[in-house]
Amino acid sequence: MNFAIVGPGAIGSLWASYLIQAGHHVCLWSRNSSPHISIQRDECPAIQFHNGHTEQLAQADVVLVTLKAPQVQHVLESIAPHIDKDAILLLMHNGMGTAKATQTLFPNNPLLLATTTHGAYRPSSTQVLHTGQGQTLIGAVNQKGTQCEFLVEVLNHALPQVHWQHQINQALWNKVAINCAINPLTALHQIRNGELAAVHYRSQLDSITTEVALVMQAEGIDADAQHLRKTVNDVIEATANNYSSMEQDIAHQRPSEIDFITGHLIKTARTHGIDVPVNEQLYHAIKQIEQSW
Structure with missing residues (x-):
């Protein structure tokens, strides 16, 4: 072909x-x-x-x-x-x-x-x-x-x-959930994925995945906050030595995909009247860095 x-x-x-x-x-x-x-x-x-x-x-x-x-x-x-x-x-x-x-x-x-x-x-x-x-x-x-x-x-x-x-949105939302958890945090702190396994990130990661699960459920997507959280942990462990794409973008002062990851989550949450404060905080932190350039 x-x-x-x-x-x-x-x-x-x-x-x-x-x-x-x-x-x-x-x-x-x-x-x-x-x-x-x-x-x-x-x-x-x-x-x-x-x-x-x-x-x-x-x-x-x-x-x-x-x-x-x-x-x-x-x-x-x-x-x-x-x-x-x-x-x-x-x-x-x-x-x-x-x-x-x-x-x-x-x-x-x-x-x-x-x-x-x-x-x-x-x-x-x-x-x-x-x-x-x-x-x-x-x-x-x-x-x-x-x-x-x-x-x-x-x-x-x-x-x-x-x-x-047949339900590609399920797979895409699962990927968005992982990206919402890993990408903004690694970009803000300029760290490798594996460093998110540290205890002081645990509460933040819990909150991110809980908010994402609520939005996914409102969209009719099968989602469980605990399962998502375990998946995020698995990815953190499997890609421990990697830098996320957003970390690399911020490190090199390139526009990131934040609008299509956390930004997409926030837009979707608003259509359902769901508050996602932890994700919104991360979104604005990344946007503030980008605008500072």
């Missing part, structure tokens, strides 16, 4: 490498103006990818969007004229809240959402490290998307494990 990877950061570069290795045609679309981009995964030989070619973008069967959530709408608006009306759009990023705008922009395209637990790190612009095995869950947003379950087999052949989710 023809794949276009829009936003080849760590996860996008990881998928580009595995997809081309599996025999697919892969082109990139990035802010890098070079017509070719080299990507080396771990110890594998470096691979040259075409970049920014509108004619290749137009031929894509699947457009895999691995941009950060705040960039999705702007970038997709700029490339919309070059995307075929039958191309499958697959959004894979932290947070929630980009699907509605994407569906408005591409009303006739199959639209899928994905979440992945694979670990990836880019030590340089031409190298990506696969730092942790995980799984990828995908599901449909619209009716045409429900006809694309075959994509699971295609993606699973390239980078397993991939599973179809």
